[in-house]
Amino acid sequence: MTLPFPAQGPGAGRGALFDAVTEVGDAAVALLAGCRGATPIPGAEWTVAEAAAHLAMANELMAELAAGADRPYGDGTPGSLAAANAASLAERPERDPAVLGAEIARQARRFTAAAGPRGGGEPVLTPLGGMDLDTLGAYLLTHMLGHLYDIAVALGRPHPIDRRRVGLTMPFLRTAMPLVVDARAAAGHSACYRLRVRGLDGFAVAFTDGAAVVSQEPPRRPDCTILTEPVAFLLIALGRFTATDALRRGKVLAWGRRPWLASSFPGLFAAP
Template identity: 85%
Template sequence: MNLPLPLPLAAATRSALFEAVTALGDEAVALLAGCRGDTPIPGAEWTVAEAAAHLAMANELMAALAAGEERPYGDGTPGSLAAANAASLAERPERDPAVLAGEIARWAREFTAAAGPHSGSEPVLTPLGPMDLDTLGSYLLTHMLGHLYDIAVALGRPHPIDRHRVGLTMPFVRTAMPWVLDARASAGHNACYRLRVRGLDGFAVTFTDGAAVVSQEPPRRPDCTILIEPVTFLLIALGRCSATGALARGKVFAWGRRPWLAPAFPALFAAP
């Protein structure tokens, strides 16, 4: 498996990432205020309270990793992560949304406090594999955005995803793509894709016999160029909406020698 080499974040970008993590933790408190914890998450097995408990646990885990602790959590495969999630929820009986929201915010702040004094290029071992500390911060932000989006949809409240925050998730999304390939769907696949996220940096994903390499620029003429609106990009990457529906709504455009590849591109990956 070929992995992209992470690039250190500029100081201003790192500061913006930490500010976004802290702000999102605080927004979780407002989002969960006065809600019913037994409200089901649409399309999922969890309730709002269970999703909040998972977020509190995950934020605590990532704060510990940023502090230099070793915390084994599955082996990076979707099945093992699901099992680890189920086990952690069973061990965490608290289901009061207000209490859990406070924990989410607390551990978001603890992460930035732990990570801040260290180099962003410092290596850490995460539930999805090795990455640098700044990419772990991007991972934390991405994880929070995904689950708080689910909670917001369940409660009928505004979700927290915007273009600026999507930009801060890109280091993690790019790093994780080769790790979350669906081996069956991508087997034997050969194609070069150029992804252009409107208003943000783009990148390329090249498949050779089912193996994916992520790069800043495509190594050859792309077979399919995909232009996508930022929020839609993250929601598709997290499995929260379909590419076909986004194409129909004009949120995604595709062109090139093989533009018909665009709708099936997300299915080459299995979001954990």
């Protein structure tokens, strides 16, 4: 697979990513401390403990991928990933939030220890297909932020998403977008979008007859430019926030020849 963006370079960029992975893993410990694991996640089938168990297992999977292990996990489609998630939860009965929080943090550190000595551009095969090692790190960070947000909402506690961390998820989000297009929703769709995230780099997504290509600059005149507040951008990308709600709350602004396309843009993708 050819990535549309270069891998993060060595030094400060990788260090910031690895620091964020460690910080967010450690945030899980505090978030899960003293909570009721049976608390349901709003809008989901999982409880807090089940979401934490999933995170612990996903972090372990990504740490092993970073170490060079071959760990098949579904085929990248939402249905296969859901089945793999259910199977892995059934195999791991631990549901103590404190134990799971510590495991989430431990596996996050294990990832950075395994990835650090390797080149950021080294290819790895992930649940969403091929990507480079540093993009896998951004994938891990994105995955933790999404599920820890759900847990925080369920518990009424602060979530760990902020602008800096959203910026570090961008390499994965850009890589994943063409992979998670909803073929039914996007069928026949052709339009060019410029996406701008306040305080962060922007990029473009061009649809041609339902197929999406991500690039740094628009390949043609944008039909719709979308400016989003960083936290709202990630929550919309992960299906936790609707574009309509974000537009209504002023978290998203849109303009261009076809600004109405902004409200339906997230629906062109199916987050796994």
